[in-house]
Amino acid sequence: xxxxxxxxxxxxxxxxxxxxxxxxxxxxxxxxxxxxxxxxxxxxxxxxxxxxxxxxxxxxxxxxxxxxxxxxxxxxxxxxxxxxxxxxxxxxxxxxxxxxxxxxxxxxxxxxxxxxxxxxxxxxxxxxxxxxxxxxxxxxxxxxxxxxxxxxxxxxxxxxxxxxxxxxxxxxxxxxxxxxxxxxxxxxxxxxxxxxxxxxxxxxxxxxxxxxxxxxxxxxxxxxxxxxxxxxxxxxxxxxxxxxxxxxxxxxxxxxxxxxxxxxxxxxxxxxxxxxxxxxxxxxxxxxxxxxxxxxxxxxxxxxxxxxxxxxxxxxxxxxxxxxxxxxxxxxxxxxxxxxxxxxxxxxxxxxxxxxxxxxxxxxxxxxx
Amino acid sequence: xxxxxxxxxxxxxxxxxxxxxxxxxxxxxxxxxxxxxxxxxxxxxxxxxxxxxxxxxxxxxxxxxxxxxxxxxxxxxxxxxxxxxxxxxxxxxxxxxxxxxxxxxxxxxxxxxxxxxxxxxxxxxxxxxxxxxxxxxxxxxxxxxxxxxxxxxxxxxxxxxxxxxxxxxxxxxxxxxxxxxxxxxxxxxxxxxxxxxxxxxxxxxxxxxxxxxxxxxxxxxxxxxxxxxxxxxxxxxxxxxxxxxxxxxxxxxxxxxxxxxxxxxxxxxxxxxxxxxxxxxxxxxxxxxxxxxxxxxxxxxxxxxxxxxxxxxxxxxxxxxxxxxxxxxxxxxxxxxxxxxxxxxxxxxxxxxxxxxxxxxxxxxxxxxxxxxxxxxxxxxxxxxxxxxxxxxxxxxxxxxxxxxxxxxxxxxxxxxxxxxxxxxxxxxxxxxxxxxxxxxxxxxxxxxxxxxxxxxxxxxxxxxxxxxxxxxxxxxxxxxxxxxxxxxxxxxxxxxxxxxxxxxxxxxxxxxxxxxxxxxxxxxxxxxxxxxxxxxxxxxxxxxxxxxxxxxxxxxxxxxxxxxxxxxxxxxxxxxxxxxxxxxxxxxxxxxxxxxxxxxxxxxxxxx
Ligand code: SF4
Ligand code: SF4
Numbered sequence: 001x002x003x004x005x006x007x008x009x010x011x012x013x014x015x016x017x018x019x020x021x022x023x024x025x026x027x028x029x030x031x032x033x034x035x036x037x038x039x040x041x042x043x044x045x046x047x048x049x050x051x052x053x054x055x056x057x058x059x060x061x062x063x064x065x066x067x068x069x070x071x072x073x074x075x076x077x078x079x080x081x082x083x084x085x086x087x088x089x090x091x092x093x094x095x096x097x098x099x100x101x102x103x104x105x106x107x108x109x110x111x112x113x114x115x116x117x118x119x120x121x122x123x124x125x126x127x128x129x130x131x132x133x134x135x136x137x138x139x140x141x142x143x144x145x146x147x148x149x150x151x152x153x154x155x156x157x158x159x160x161x162x163x164x165x166x167x168x169x170x171x172x173x174x175x176x177x178x179x180x181x182x183x184x185x186x187x188x189x190x191x192x193x194x195x196x197x198x199x200x201x202x203x204x205x206x207x208x209x210x211x212x213x214x215x216x217x218x219x220x221x222x223x224x225x226x227x228x229x230x231x232x233x234x235x236x237x238x239x240x241x242x243x244x245x246x247x248x249x250x251x252x253x254x255x256x257x258x259x260x261x262x263x264x265x266x267x268x269x270x271x272x273x274x275x276x277x278x279x280x281x282x283x284x285x286x287x288x289x290x291x292x293x294x295x296x297x298x299x300x301x302x303x304x305x306x307x308x309x310x311x312x313x314x315x316x317x318x319x320x321x322x323x324x325x326x327x328x329x330x331x332x333x334x335x336x337x338x339x340x341x342x343x344x345x346x347x348x349x350x351x352x353x354x355x356x357x358x359x360x361x362x363x364x365x366x367x368x369x
Numbered sequence: 370x371x372x373x374x375x376x377x378x379x380x381x382x383x384x385x386x387x388x389x390x391x392x393x394x395x396x397x398x399x400x401x402x403x404x405x406x407x408x409x410x411x412x413x414x415x416x417x418x419x420x421x422x423x424x425x426x427x428x429x430x431x432x433x434x435x436x437x438x439x440x441x442x443x444x445x446x447x448x449x450x451x452x453x454x455x456x457x458x459x460x461x462x463x464x465x466x467x468x469x470x471x472x473x474x475x476x477x478x479x480x481x482x483x484x485x486x487x488x489x490x491x492x493x494x495x496x497x498x499x500x501x502x503x504x505x506x507x508x509x510x511x512x513x514x515x516x517x518x519x520x521x522x523x524x525x526x527x528x529x530x531x532x533x534x535x536x537x538x539x540x541x542x543x544x545x546x547x548x549x550x551x552x553x554x555x556x557x558x559x560x561x562x563x564x565x566x567x568x569x570x571x572x573x574x575x576x577x578x579x580x581x582x583x584x585x586x587x588x589x590x591x592x593x594x595x596x597x598x599x600x601x602x603x604x605x606x607x608x609x610x611x612x613x614x615x616x617x618x619x620x621x622x623x624x625x626x627x628x629x630x631x632x633x634x635x636x637x638x639x640x641x642x643x644x645x646x647x648x649x650x651x652x653x654x655x656x657x658x659x660x661x662x663x664x665x666x667x668x669x670x671x672x673x674x675x676x677x678x679x680x681x682x683x684x685x686x687x688x689x690x691x692x693x694x695x696x697x698x699x700x701x702x703x704x705x706x707x708x709x710x711x712x713x714x715x716x717x718x719x720x721x722x723x724x725x726x727x728x729x730x731x732x733x734x735x736x737x738x739x740x741x742x743x744x745x746x747x748x749x750x751x752x753x754x755x756x757x758x759x760x761x762x763x764x765x766x767x768x769x770x771x772x773x774x775x776x777x778x779x780x781x782x783x784x785x786x787x788x789x790x791x792x793x794x795x796x797x798x799x800x801x802x803x804x805x806x807x808x809x810x811x812x813x814x815x816x817x818x819x820x821x822x823x824x825x826x827x828x829x830x831x832x833x834x835x836x837x838x839x840x841x842x843x844x845x846x847x848x849x850x851x852x853x854x855x856x857x858x859x860x861x862x863x864x865x866x867x868x869x870x871x872x873x874x875x876x877x878x879x880x881x882x883x884x885x886x887x888x889x890x891x892x893x894x895x896x897x898x899x900x901x902x903x904x905x906x907x908x909x910x911x912x913x914x915x916x917x918x919x920x921x922x923x924x925x926x927x928x929x930x931x932x933x934x935x936x937x938x939x940x941x942x943x944x945x946x947x948x949x950x951x952x953x954x955x956x957x958x959x960x961x962x963x964x965x966x967x968x969x970x971x972x973x974x975x976x977x978x
Contacts, residue, residue: 055518056432059464123386130395137407144409144478144510150464158469158516162409182385189379198373246372256372283515289555290616291430291470291518293581 004032009353011040017114017357018364022341026350034345034353036338038368045369049327054080054154055291057324062148064329064365068107070099071307072314073152076327078233078303079316080154083296084286092156092283093234094276098169099142099151100234100305101265101272105176106135107308108262111361112187115255118354119196124187131179134172141165156283166273173266180263188256197251201344201356204249211343212335215310216261217360220246220253227306239271251359258308258361295322307332309361331366338367399483406480410509411463413481414456416496418443420475423450424560424615427467427476430518435460436467439495447566448613458484458492465510470518472558472615479506521620524553526627531846535808535815538699538779542604542627547583550631554581556616557623563610568951569595569960573610573625580628588632589641593648596959597671597714598664600706601693603630606956607837638709642716645675649717652677655973658740659683660727660914663691664955665947666746667714668962669936669969674717676970681740682719685726691748692948693955695773696802698809704780728914737942741976742969745930745938745945746962749908749953755797759860760904764791764867768802768905775809790817791901795870797857798905799827799834804841806903807849824897826852828875828887852897856889861896869898910949919943935968936961944969 007024010016019041025033045064049057061076062069074096081088088096109128116124136146141162143149151158187193203213205221218225224243228236244260246253287294298320304313310332317326331337336344340360348356379385397404406412428436438452445451454467454476468476484492527543528534534541545553554577563573572591579588592599606626614622633641655678659666662684670680688694690707715721727733736743752767754760766789774788790813796803803825811821825844827834831853834841845851855872862868874893880886910928912920924931924939929950936944946961948954 052432053430055466056430059432059462059466127386133395140407140410142409144407144411144465145463148462148464150466156515159409159513160515184376185379185382185385188376190382191378192383194378244372248371248373253372256375260372260375281515285520287555288520288524288552290426290520290558291466292426292558293555295555 003027007350016354017362020337020364020367022345022353022357024345024350024353029349029351031345031348031350031353034341036341036367038338038364041364041368043368046327046329049324051323053292053322054294054296054324057327058150058153059148062150064331064369065307065312065363066147066365067110067363068103068308069148070103070152071305071312072329073150074100074233074305075303075312075314076316077152077154078305079301079314080286080296082301082303083299083316083318084154085297086155086284086286088156089281089284091160091277091280094272095157095161095282096152097234097236097239098269098272098276099139099149099157101269102135102138102169104265104308105262106132108258108265109135109176111258111308111358112183112255114358115193115197115355116187118358119193121186121190121193127179127182127186131176134175138165138169138172141168153283155286156281158283160282169269169273173269176262177266183259188259194252196352197255197355197359198248200251200352201348201359202248202250203340203344207343208249211339213310213340213360214335215307215332215361216254216257217310217336217340219243219257221249222247227304227311231304233305235272235275236268238275239268241268251355254359254361261308293322295320296324304330309333309363309366312366329366329369331363331369333361333363333366336360337362337364400485404482406482406509408480408509410478410480410482411465412479412506412509413458413484414454414467414496415477415479415506415508416454417475418453418497420473421453422448422473422475422560422562422615422618423452424472424558424562425450425452425454426470426472426558426560426615427454429559430466430470432464432466433460433462435462441495448562448615450562453495455493455495458494466518468510469512469516470558471512472519472560473618474512477508477512478510480509481506519558519616519620520556521616523556523621523624524549526624531843531848534700535812535821535847537816538809538812540604540703541700544634545624545627545631550580550628551583553624554578554628557581558615560615562613562615563625566613567610568954568957569963571595571610576632577623577625577628580632585632585635586640586644589636589644592629592632593641593645595963596956597645597668598693598710598955598959599629599633600710601664601702602956602959603627603633604706605693605697605702607954609956633709638712641709641713645671645713645717649675649677653970653973655679655741656681656739657742657744657969657973658736659744659746660736661691661746661748661947662686662689662711662721662723663746663748663947664693664958665748665950665962665965666691666744667711668959669744669746669944669946669966670719670962671714671717672963672966673969674714674719676966678970678973680719682721683725683727683731683736684721684723687723689721689723691746692953695776696769696805698772698805699776699779700808700812701805726914733914733916733919741973742942742944744936744962744965744969745943745949746947746958747910747912747914747949748958749948750911751909752904753907753909754904755857755906757857757859759862759867760902762860762862762867762902764789764900765860765902765904768796768798768806768903769908771903772802772805772809775813788813789901790814790819791899792819793822793899793901794824795897795899795902796823796825796905797827797870797902798907799825799829799836799853800905800907801836801840802908803827803903803905804836804844806905808840808844808847810903811847811849821848822899823848824850824852824899826855826857826870826872826897828854828856828878830854830878833878852895855895855897856887858894860902867900867902869896870902871896908948908953912949933968934964935971936965937968937972941972
């Protein structure tokens with residue numbers, strides 16, 4: 001009988017997805033018990049929000065999720081819009097969708113790079129990062145920033161799209177599509193990757209539902225649960241796209257779905273560019289007064305969107321003041337990050353832990369908030 | 370669906386990357402490779418010091434406390450503060466909210482992409498007009514109308530339309546509703562620029578905030594700290610504060626005056642009195658006489674009464690209020706608003722002896738005997754004349770006595786003497802008093818069933834006229850005709866009756882140095898027709914109540930009394946304020962009264978000690 005050893009994966013470890021720590025108890029090469037130790041990254045986001053004005057929080061919330069900050073802006077804006085009963089202008093809906101889908105592509109590319117990294121296939125991150133950078137270039141042109149855009153605001157978006165940006169976006173989409181063969185060959189058709197991920201970290205539908213796992217984790221069990229379809233926001237009900245699903249529920253299925261979703265995002269953005277009104281306002285003020293004194297009517301609301309990692313939501317309570325009374329963030333990574341790590345890692349081999357975390361798309365800041 | 374079959378295993382999969390072995394890497398080597406940032410890039414900040422008012426709104430909106438306002442060595446003008454934002458890039462999130470809220474548009478962001486320095490202190494800097502790295506970086510992120518975080522439009526004040534309001538002397542400004550007041554109050558950015566400009570240094574942002582928080586009771590407290598005539602000032606103050614309000618740089622200034630009125634209109638006189646009484650802080654002994662129940666006299670009385678002094682005001686007119694009661698027309702300042710303010714002052718035990726003219730019914734020497742100190746707030750009571758030929762005609766009147774007559778008549782039409790209501794009137798002057806006369810007579814004409822026929826002529830051009838713009842605009846709406854840039858030459862009299870005013874073109878009012886030095890074009894002569902003329906070219910003080918030996922000891926500067934910063938004249942027991950010190954302006958009078966109260970208290974305590 002081998003001895004049980006305790007190993008620390010993270011917080012600063014190349015195999016760790018963000019600054020969390022997983023304590024692994026291993027016997028030989030196999031994990032027998034695992035504990036997530038969060039708290040190394042941001043802490044107190046939700047409390048910080050209660051101390052800032054509604055407007056100031058726009059600079060804080062994107063930081064909850066670095067790879068895909070825009071979803072925070074979106075759910076926050078949606079929550080406030082519901083509380084104020086404000087109608088977002090048509091054009092803003094389409095711009096928001098473009099932003100969100102670009103962000104999804106960027107996040108999926110990064111996740112694919114992460115899977116490459118966890119399997120020792122470093123070419124993948126080396127390729128996806130510069131490709132992702134092209135999307136960041138687009139963000140820079142639209143919002144003025146590459147990562148923290150602070151662009152989707154309550155009432156619409158902060159500025160209209162710059163002239164001619166549609167052409168730039170289409171060029172980037174074409175480019176990413178032109179890379180498809182290479183991505184597929186390098187990652188999805190790769191013998192080693194397939195061998196390493198097939199049958200890895202199988203999550204059954206029952207398990208996923210019980211834990212609250214959404215996103216590709218759930219869709220890989222055959223359930224086409226996607227907020228964009230089940231509770232469409234913006235103008236997702238006006239565009240055509242598919243929600244890819246799989247039945248295997250394993251690591252390979254999950255990252256393949258990510259890749260397929262990336263293709264769907266490209267499809268959505270192209271439709272948005274076609275269908276978006278060329279003219280018209282891009283925001284309405286949700287309250288009169290200076291930003292220092294914006295107030296949101298009292299009430300509570302839960303707003304949710306489909307992030308690249310699953311259902312992402314904010315439960316917002318306003319007491320009618322200039323600051324939120326309470327905001328609770330439902331991070332998509334929370335179930336798989338917390339329950340998943342503790343329930344599903346035991347039985348896994350050590351070298352597969354990083355891969356499991358990668359295919360589940362575990363994102364620390366969504367847990368440390 | 371099985372995804373295993375979607376992508377079939379490829380023999381070449383692992384080797385696909387090799388073909389890129391010799392392609393050029395995309396690495397950017399900063400700072401050697403120049404990377405042009407996008408036109409909207411949110412880089413470092415630049416601040417145009419000329420435009421910047423030091424309002425500190427950027428630092429208030431900053432979510433990370435990255436902006437600190439630091440004192441700078443510049444000459445301060447009204448509406449500006451000698452401070453500028455310093456930005457700590459260790460904290461900045463580059464959100465650009467400071468740019469979006471900047472009240473003047475002085476703050477912008479550059480397209481600078483990198484900042485490399487061995488010195489960590491360079492990450493905290495004071496922006497100046499030369500840019501951060503002194504290299505005139507191209508501008509990046511700038512605010513536009515979509516991203517603007519200020520509310521530039523004022524909540525419109527409901528007023529009776531011109532054609533309706535000229536039918537009566539009813540107050541035509543309706544006042545804000547609760548909702549409107551709260552929205553208007555929410556536009557304030559709490560920059561405090563208004564405080565310095567307000568002669569009474571009212572804590573405007575605080576009372577505006579109380580409106581925003583729907584707590585007008587608290588608002589009353591803030592107002593009364595420096596101004597016991599809010600009902601009056603909330604209606605007719607010259608609102609200098611609004612001229613510097615930082616929102617006014619790019620939009621309409623906060624309606625400070627109407628918000629003050631809103632607060633006071635919400636609270637009952639009894640409640641205000643209760644508050645005021647709670648403020649009586651210490652019991653001092655001593656008696657102070659105040660001459661004139663105008664703005665300065667009433668203000669001085671209020672604050673002295675709070676300090677516990679026993680106060681008597683001597684007022685020559687039948688009712689207290691001075692210019693507020695007898696000068697300003699009812700449609701702008703109804704008696705009820707003034708009475709409410711005076712009620713509070715009287716409730717503190719201030720005695721107002723009306724119909725008592727100092728110098729006639731009681732002498733200043735007697736006051737000196739009976740009281741420990743005397744405050745003069747006698748105001749400007751006499752009019753100035755153009756002295757052109759014909760002004761001695763009985764139908765050439767002075768503005769103030771006419772306004773007084775009109776107010777007396779409106780108050781008590783049965784017993785008061787009816788003011789003359791000519792079929793056509795010419796008003797000489799371009800100030801607010803001229804507007805008051807013109808608009809009052811227009812109303813009387815209308816009420817008498819006559820056609821409105823009032824003409825205003827002034828030396829100044831339409832743009833230069835000293836009257837408030839709103840007075841001119843409203844006057845026009847009410848049917849007043851304007852004849853600007855004309856100088857009176859002679860009253861034209863035929864068969865003993867006035868038929869008009871001969872005027873010549875005024876080509877210039879002020880000389881290069883800005884001094885009053887009108888120039889005329891004698892060849893351009895016009896006769897403005899009218900049967901009555903009112904001269905409203907300015908008012909002057911009447912010091913006839915001052916005994917000669919006192920007059921000799923007092924110092925005057927161009928007709929005004931010279932006092933120190935506590936309102937004390939060169940005679941220690943004699944204090945003064947208001948028009949006779951600062952010229953005609955209610956809020957100056959209030960401020961003077963407050964200052965003098967502090968001065969008198971100090972003087973009396975020193976005397977006791
Ligand atoms: S950009 Fe944002 S964080 Fe930076 S100084 Fe301006 S308001 Fe503060
Ligand atoms: S009223 Fe105007 S000047 Fe005064 S604090 Fe508010 S914004 Fe500033």
